[in-house]
Amino acid sequence: xxxxxxxxxxxxxxxxxxxxxxxxxxxxxxxxxxxxxxxxxxxxxxxxxxxxxxxxxxxxxxxxxxxxxxxxxxxxxxxxxxxxxxxxxxxxxxxxxxxxxxxxxxxxxxxxxxxxxxxxxxxxxxxxxxxxxxxxxxxxxxxxxxxxxxxxxxxxxxxxxxxxxxxxxxxxxxxxxxxxxxxxxxxxxxxxxxxxxxxxxxxxxxxxxxxxxxxxxxxxxxxxxxxxxxxxxxxxxxxxxxxxxxxxxxxxxxxxxxxxxxxxxxxxxxxxxxxxxxxxxxxxxxxxxxxxxxxxxxxxxxxxxxxxxxxxxxxxxxxxxxxxxxxxxxxxxxxxxxxxxxxxxxxxxxxxxxxxxxxxxxxxxxxxxxxxxxxxxxxxxxxxxxxxxxxxxxxxxxxxxxxxxxx
Amino acid sequence: xxxxxxxxxxxxxxxxxxxxxxxxxxxxxxxxxxxxxxxxxxxxxxxxxxxxxxxxxxxxxxxxxxxxxxxxxxxxxxxxxxxxxxxxxxxxxxxxxxxxxxxxxxxxxxxxxxxxxxxxxxxxxxxxxxxxxxxxxxxxxxxxxxxxxxxxxxxxxxxxxxxxxxxxxxxxxxxxxxxxxxxxxxxxxxxxxxxxxxxxxxxxxxxxxxxxxxxxxxxxxxxxxxxxxxxxxxxxxxxxxxxxxxxxxxxxxxxxxxxxxxxxxxxxxxxxxxxxxxxxxxxxxxxxxxxxxxxxxxxxxxxxxxxxxxxxxxxxxxxxxxxxxxxxxxxxxxxxxxxxxxxxxxxxxxxxxxxxxxxxxxxxxxxxxxxxxxxxxxxxxxxxxxxxxxxxxxxxxxxxxxxxxxxxxxxxxxxxxxxxxxxxxxxxxxxxxxxxxxxxxxxxxxxxxxxxxxxxxxxxxxxxxxxxxxxxxxxxxxxxxxxxxxxxxxxxxxxxxxxxxxxxxxxxxxxxx
Numbered sequence: 001x002x003x004x005x006x007x008x009x010x011x012x013x014x015x016x017x018x019x020x021x022x023x024x025x026x027x028x029x030x031x032x033x034x035x036x037x038x039x040x041x042x043x044x045x046x047x048x049x050x051x052x053x054x055x056x057x058x059x060x061x062x063x064x065x066x067x068x069x070x071x072x073x074x075x076x077x078x079x080x081x082x083x084x085x086x087x088x089x090x091x092x093x094x095x096x097x098x099x100x101x102x103x104x105x106x107x108x109x110x111x112x113x114x115x116x117x118x119x120x121x122x123x124x125x126x127x128x129x130x131x132x133x134x135x136x137x138x139x140x141x142x143x144x145x146x147x148x149x150x151x152x153x154x155x156x157x158x159x160x161x162x163x164x165x166x167x168x169x170x171x172x173x174x175x176x177x178x179x180x181x182x183x184x185x186x187x188x189x190x191x192x193x194x195x196x197x198x199x200x201x202x203x204x205x206x207x208x209x210x211x212x213x214x215x216x217x218x219x220x221x222x223x224x225x226x227x228x229x230x231x232x233x234x235x236x237x238x239x240x241x242x243x244x245x246x247x248x249x250x251x252x253x254x255x256x257x258x259x260x261x262x263x264x265x266x267x268x269x270x271x272x273x274x275x276x277x278x279x280x281x282x283x284x285x286x287x288x289x290x291x292x293x294x295x296x297x298x299x300x301x302x303x304x305x306x307x308x309x310x311x312x313x314x315x316x317x318x319x320x321x322x323x324x325x326x327x328x329x330x331x332x333x334x335x336x337x338x339x340x341x342x343x344x345x346x347x348x349x350x351x352x353x354x355x356x357x358x359x360x361x362x363x364x365x366x367x368x369x370x371x372x373x374x375x376x377x378x379x380x381x382x383x384x385x386x387x388x389x390x391x392x393x394x395x396x397x398x399x400x401x402x403x404x405x406x407x
Numbered sequence: 408x409x410x411x412x413x414x415x416x417x418x419x420x421x422x423x424x425x426x427x428x429x430x431x432x433x434x435x436x437x438x439x440x441x442x443x444x445x446x447x448x449x450x451x452x453x454x455x456x457x458x459x460x461x462x463x464x465x466x467x468x469x470x471x472x473x474x475x476x477x478x479x480x481x482x483x484x485x486x487x488x489x490x491x492x493x494x495x496x497x498x499x500x501x502x503x504x505x506x507x508x509x510x511x512x513x514x515x516x517x518x519x520x521x522x523x524x525x526x527x528x529x530x531x532x533x534x535x536x537x538x539x540x541x542x543x544x545x546x547x548x549x550x551x552x553x554x555x556x557x558x559x560x561x562x563x564x565x566x567x568x569x570x571x572x573x574x575x576x577x578x579x580x581x582x583x584x585x586x587x588x589x590x591x592x593x594x595x596x597x598x599x600x601x602x603x604x605x606x607x608x609x610x611x612x613x614x615x616x617x618x619x620x621x622x623x624x625x626x627x628x629x630x631x632x633x634x635x636x637x638x639x640x641x642x643x644x645x646x647x648x649x650x651x652x653x654x655x656x657x658x659x660x661x662x663x664x665x666x667x668x669x670x671x672x673x674x675x676x677x678x679x680x681x682x683x684x685x686x687x688x689x690x691x692x693x694x695x696x697x698x699x700x701x702x703x704x705x706x707x708x709x710x711x712x713x714x715x716x717x718x719x720x721x722x723x724x725x726x727x728x729x730x731x732x733x734x735x736x737x738x739x740x741x742x743x744x745x746x747x748x749x750x751x752x753x754x755x756x757x758x759x760x761x762x763x764x765x766x767x768x769x770x771x772x773x774x775x776x777x778x779x780x781x782x783x784x785x786x787x788x789x790x791x792x793x794x795x796x797x798x799x800x801x802x803x804x805x806x807x808x809x810x811x812x813x814x815x816x817x818x819x820x821x822x823x824x825x826x827x828x829x830x831x832x833x834x835x836x837x838x839x840x841x842x843x844x845x846x847x848x849x850x851x852x853x854x855x856x857x858x859x860x861x862x863x864x865x866x867x868x869x870x871x872x873x874x875x876x877x878x879x880x881x882x883x884x885x886x887x888x889x890x891x892x893x894x895x896x897x898x899x900x901x902x903x904x905x906x907x908x909x910x911x912x913x914x915x916x917x918x919x920x
Contacts, residue, residue, distance in 0.1 A: 220789045276777045276784045283774055286763035293721060293752065293760055294775040294828075295743035353765050 036398070037346060037362045044366060048373030055376050056369075059251035062244075067323065069368035070178060070257045071096070071316040073361060075339035076346075077268050078312035080360035081305050083343050084272075086285045086352025087136060087143035089309050091150030093335035095128050096317030097328075098154040103318055104167030104327025107174060114174045122314050128154065129310020130303070137302035151336070159329045168326035178323040180256045192253035199245025203238040210234060257319065264312075269357045281305060285352030341388070342367055345395040366391070411472075412437040412571055412602045413458075413491075418469035420453055420462065427453045428467070429626045435571065435604060440597055442617035443606045446648055446875065450626040451606050455573055459493045460486040473571075490570030494560045496579060502549030507531040509548050510563045534562040538592055553681075554585025561592065572596075572603045578612060579707045582684075583914075590616050608705045610641045610912050622647035641912070642905065649875060649904035657880035658852065660859045664883065665696030669836045669867050674728035676716045676891075682724050686712045688891040690728075694836060694867035699858065701882030702871045703907050709891040710871045711755050714838045718752035719745040732835070746775060751834035753825050755841040755871070757818070761825045764814035768806065769795035771813050771824055776832040798827035802857060819850025826857055837861060838869045843877065855881060875904045889913050 049056045075092050082089045099121045106112040106120065128150070135146040169175075186193035210230075217224050225233070248254055272278040280301050283291040292298045316335070321327050346363025348355030367388060374384045413435040420428040428450045435441045443451050456462050458471060460480030471478045473489055480486045483493075500509050507527050516526040531544040540558045548556060557577060564572050574593075578586040593603060593616055607613055613620060614634075622629040622644065629647045632639050676687035687709050694700050704710045715722035717730060719742030730739050732748060739745040745752075754760040762771055772795045773780055780790040795809040802823040806816060813824055822842065829837060839858065843851045858881065862868050872878050878885055885902055887895040887910035895910035 216789060220793060222789070222792065274785050274788070276781050276786060279770065279774065279777055279786060282766065282770075283763055286765050287759075289760045290763055291774070293718070293742060293754060295719075295746040296774075297741075297743065353763070 036402075037359065037366065037395075040395075041362055041366050041369065044369055044373070048369065048376070052373060052376045056373055057247070059247050061372070061376075062247050063251050063255060065368055065372050066255055066258050066261075067179065068372065069364060070261055071320045071323070072335060072338045072342065072368065073261055073364045074264060074312055074316040074319065075335055076342040076360040076364045077264055077357055078309040079336075079339040080343050080346070080348060080355050080357055081268070081272070081281060082143075082309050083340070083348045083350075084281055084285045084352060084355045085302055085305050086288065087302070087305075088340065089132070089143065089147045089150075089306070089313075090336050090340075091128075091132065091147040091154060092309065092313040092316070092339060093332035093337075094151045094154035094158065095125065095310060095313040096320060096332035096335055097158045097330075098128075098161075099125055099314040099317035100321035100327045100331050101158045101162045101167070101329070103174075103321055104170070105161060107170055108167045108327075114171055117174075118318060121318055122311055125310040125312070125314025125317075126307050127310070128313070129307035132310070133303040133306030136306060137299040143306075158331075162327065162329050164329060166326045166328040170322060170325055174322050175325055176256060176322075177260075178257050178319045181252045182254045182256060182259065184253060190250075192249040192251075195245050195249040195253040198254060199242050199249075202245075203241045206237060206241070207234050260319075265357060265361060272357050277301065277304075282353055285349075285354070287353070338367060339364075341392045345392060347399065349399075350396075363395075366395075410436055412474055413604075414472040415454070415458065416470050416472070418454065418457055418467055418471075420450075420457055420467040427626050428457070430469070431623065431626070431628045433621055433628070434631070435602055436618070438597065438600055438602055439618040440593060440603045440605060440616050442613040442620045443604055443623065444608075444610075444613065444620055444644055444648055445623035446873075449623040449648070451623055452575060453626075454623070455493055455575060455604070455606070458486070459483055459491060459573070487567055490568055491573070492564040492567055492569040492571070493573040494557075494564060494575065494577065496576040498553075498556050498560055500548045500556055500559060500563075503547055505545045505547055506535070506542060506551075506559055506562075507544035509559060510534060510566050512563070514567055530566065531562075534565055537565060538562045539588070552585070553580045554582070554588065557581065557585070557589055558592070561596075570602065572601060573606075574603065575606045576608065576706070577605065578607065578609060586612065608912060609914060610644055611914065613644070614639075614641070620644065624648060641909070645905050645908045645912075649908055656852065656876070658856050658859055660863070662699070662883050663697045663863060665698075665865070667693050668696050668733055669694040669869075670729075670731040671717060672729040672731065674713070674716070674730075675726070676712060676723035677725040679722065679724050686723060686891050687716060690888075690891075690893050692869075692886055692893065692896075694869055696865050696867060697862050698883050699862050699868040699870055699881055701878040701885040702869065702888055703875065703878045703885055703911060704871075704873075704888035705911050706873070708888040708911070710888055711840055712891075713888070714752055714840050714869070714871060715754075717745075718742065718750060718838060721752075746832055746834070749833070749835035750838070751775075751829035751832055751836070752838045753829055753840060753842060755844065757821055757825055757844075761828075762813050762821060765812060767810045767812050768799070768804070768816075768824055769809040772798055772809075772827045772831050775828055779831070779833075794831065795827070798823075798831070802827060803853065817850075819846045819854070822846055822850070822854060823857075826854070830861070834866065836867045836869065838871070840871045841873060842870065843872070843874075875907055878902075878907070879904065887911055 045056065055061055075096070079089060079092065102124060103117050103121050106117040107114065132146050132150050135141045136143045182194060184192045184194045186197070214224050214230060224230070245254070272281070280291070280296045283294065283296055284298050284301055288298055317332060320331055324331065342364035343355060343360050344350070344363065345366050346355070346359030346361070348359065370388060370391065371384060374387065411434050413433070415431065415433040418428050418431040419426070431450065431454055433443075433454065443454070445451050457467050460483045463481045464479035473491065478486070478489065501512065504512070510531050511527055516523045516530065528544050535542065535544065538558045538561050540555055540562065542551065542555065548559060551559065561572070577589060581589065590612060593605070597603065605613070605616065617634055619631060619633050620639065621631045624647070632643070670693045672691055674687055674690040675685065678684040678686050690713060692700070702710050702713070712722050716726055717739060719739055720726055721742060730737050737748045739748060739750065758764060763774070769791050773791050777786060780787050780794060792809060798804065799806065799809055804816075804820050804823045804827070806820065813821060816824065842858065843854055846854065858868060858870070870878070870882060879902055883899050885897045885907065886893050887897065887907055889911055894913045897906060897910070
């Protein structure tokens with residue numbers, strides 16, 4: 001995930017962009033919002049690493065963390081776009097359950113092929129998204145109400161088509177989507193060599209992309225980070241990637257689901273930051289009236305944001321069903337709240353117009369690490385829930401405090 | 408007791424950077440209807456806010472005497488206790504509550520917090536009879552027309568045992584019958600001993616009800632006229648309202664006017680909610696290349712509604728008429744089509760409708776035409792920075808960089824960002840709605856210069872303004888609107904403030920008479 005590069009913008013400094021130099025302090029200040037959550041995430045991880053006596057960062061547990069949180073992260077990506085447009089989607093948990101149930105019926109009861117089933121399920125997700133998007137965007141019913149109705153509707157339909165029963169087991173290929181690993185084509189023995197290769201490749205790719213970006217900015221005569229700092233930043237991020245892949249390599253390697261997640265995060269970050277439609281989404285959330293008077297088709301964009309949410313909810317439902325190896329009526333319960341909490345912890349504004357895909361992922365990980373850490377400590381689900389509630393409140397209070405201080 | 412129910416002496420009210428009221432005096436006799444006249448922004452509403460305690464004692468200089476006693480109101484509640492009640496232009500009724508509930512809102516007939524509904528209903532019936540409104544006290548206010556809602560407001564004031572009633576533009580939203588009705592009610596209440604201050608732009612109405620008139624201009628009292636003793640004509644009032652010295656506040660230019668490039672034909676628009684109300688009535692106008700065309704009119708004349716309905720039907724219902732550009736009829740049925748056809752609209756409400764305040768300058772500038780700096784729907788951010796930096800230099804937007812959030816800019820700089828945004832879209836026709844509202848004098852001059860440059864580049868400019876000097880100083884030709892119709896077209900040479908004001912206050916009633 002690439003945080004949008006912000007040049008130093010301080011009212012007091014009367015310099016133009018060309019001769020601005022960035023100090024580390026200024027950069028941290030500018031990125032206070034997003035970086036503060038990264039720092040919080042690191043602190044939380046260190047805290048639980050100590051409290052659990054080193055279990056948290058063990059290869060097995062890191063792998064588990066990814067597998068456990070994948071379906072929430074997928075939802076959080078879609079939810080972030082919904083929240084940026086100034087809406088909310090309460091139905092995603094029920095939609096995920098409904099889609100999972102359909103997958104069970106098609107694959108287990110009708111022996112449909114895995115790929116065909118997944119295609120049908122994603123289309124169903126799109127259709128459900130279109131249904132809700134229609135009411136929100138064109139009929140102008142508040143999204144809270146439309147999706148609250150959807151939450152009840154699709155939960156009910158899940159129970160109807162499952163007749164209250166669970167369906168299991170799924171074919172192995174389907175299960176592999178959320179519990180499989182990339183095969184080690186190099187047969188490294190103890191260490192999963194292919195994973196290391198991918199880590200190196202990812203680091204190199206990152207360095208090349210950053211390098212090209214910097215050169216292009218130079219060509220335009222913009223201020224760039226001084227070379228030593230740039231190198232330091234590249235080295236630090238490459239190191240993180242390498243350490244992370246090394247940890248995975250000492251266990252089973254890269255989970256299949258991580259590949260899907262990485263693809264989603266990169267693709268959606270790109271759409272949000274770099275494309276015209278991304279700009280339109282932010283503009284609608286920032287000021288719908290102004291966006292409309294700028295020629296943006298606000299209704300159409302809002303509609304498609306909901307269609308997209310439907311597809312991602314369907315994907316999340318498939319991942320969850322595959323992981324559980326069953327389609328159950330209770331699947332996806334409270335997923336919507338976890339996804340929404342992830343977005344707000346990750347810096348989204350409840351008024352719309354603000355938020356990043358990266359933030360949603362960080363927020364989701366904060367929640368995930370806390371769940372995982374507290375479970376390792378043997379804390380009951382009751383306390384876990386209470387503590388998560390407080391964390392959400394504190395995160396948003398911190399956000400508002402920061403904003404008031406800034407203005 | 409003096410003969411005056413109200414005396415305001417030497418009222419001065421200062422806002423950051425502006426003196427809204429400068430040593431204003433107002434004296435209202437017991438039992439008279441006193442009219443307060445002045446252009447938009449002359450300080451009428453500010454004066455009434457000082458009187459009613461919206462601006463509490465201590466935030467202004469001068470003194471207020473009510474029935475001979477000095478008053479120092481901390482809030483509206485205190486002024487209302489003495490019987491000073493203000494009815495604002497935007498009615499303060501709650502549509503879902505009944506007439507009775509609205510009338511006694513905040514003034515409930517209650518003992519120990521428990522409302523006596525029988526008492527409430529009985530008193531409401533009496534009040535409704537007094538104001539001549541034949542409706543059940545249980546009817547929700549939202550079901551009433553604006554005229555009847557206005558009567559409910561008056562009943563509400565009477566329930567507070569009003570001594571001095573202040574009406575701010577009471578007939579602005581009313582049709583002729585309702586206006587007539589309201590004015591007659593005022594005269595009737597006067598007979599029963601009520602004193603009133605009426606703020607109105609409609610000079611014929613003032614002539615009908617007022618006993619005396621105080622004219623404000625630029626925050627100063629110009630004069631107080633007695634309708635019975637002084638020779639008061641509409642010309643006399645208009646002269647008082649506009650007679651200021653015109654210094655050289657506008658850049659000079661020699662217009663290079665070409666052929667007609669834009670025409671609006673038989674344009675009629677109805678109100679989006681009250682769909683039987685015509686807001687724009689058969690408007691025809693044209694703009695030529697390189698020409699700055701002004702639209703003058705008072706508040707509520709339909710100027711913004713005209714502009715927004717042309718710009719992609721952003722306002723109104725049942726729109727009929729045609730838009731032509733360069734001799735061809737064009738489709739402006741939504742905003743993106745209007746933009747594609749080379750029309751731009753700089754809104755009156757810069758913060759509410761024009762800008763995305765939480766975004767930075769560059770994203771605001773490129774928003775209406777992102778395609779220009781995109782490849783296959785991917786925005787070239789480097790190009791974006793270069794292009795928006797160009798506007799920052801050209802228009803001297805005072806900010807360290809284009810990454811500054813727009814909300815941190817001053818009004819003048821925000822307006823430059825809005826102008827940049829629309830110039831970036833490369834329009835042929837720019838509609839500017841109050842382009843200098845809320846902007847200080849220096850920035851105004853810069854905005855005027857930009858507007859003239861655009862005209863000289865061959866664009867057609869349609870400029871809406873409430874400030875007559877601005878219209879006279881900037882425009883090559885002026886249309887005047889009143890009550891949704893064009894009441895006149897005046898060339899630069901023939902235009903005087905008096906002439907425009909007469910057309911601006913020309914109503915359908917007068918024409919019929």
